[in-house]
Amino acid sequence: MTEQQRPRRRGQGELEALVLAALREADGPATAGWVQERLGGGLAYTTVVTILTRLLAKDVVTRERAGRSFAWTPASGHAGLAAHKMRRVLDAESDREAVLASFVTGLGPDDERLLRELLGRTRSEGED
Template structure:
């Protein structure tokens, strides 16, 4: 006879790639100023180890998505990018890893749905107006 303790435990859902980074950035975005890793851990719930939070913060710092400064014997962390900014950093990293940037960009643009393509053109037009000396191309 099986005891109740022997019953299979429900598996904890595994987070998707980048999901935890997004959650950490969202927590930092809600902070009123620089915060400790412990503060971030508390906001994310009790199932994450402190070391996991530190690993994510360190990875985000390597991606320039967060900054840290020493405060006493530890560090405090500040968001330098929101979730959209982090996604943009990932996209840029993929693009930087390709040898034929033009082909990658052309393939990306032609695969966009019409609404997204239109939005991208609008955003590029706005960015062009912000270029120093009126130069839009490098």
């Protein structure tokens, strides 16, 4: 097989995103076989199961027993997944204050206003 014939190798994050996108298209919990079919069969069944298991470990999907297998469901929408990624990045840093300060100073005026409103709502809800 020549270099041009060999399929491009995808990164782990790209495969996770493809599997998660397929799960979101399902009408309900979906099996690994359904996900594999939805992705066009380009991935081995065992690869799909491995990716789903990694997503489970990251709390991005949930699973329930379905016969001898499992049915998988996204744990949250796009916003929840993005928030989870942001928390993981923050948790990996030793200087949380510096990371948050850098993040906030890099926000545009509209995003900064929105963040202040959300923080204000969170504080007032905690007082109730």
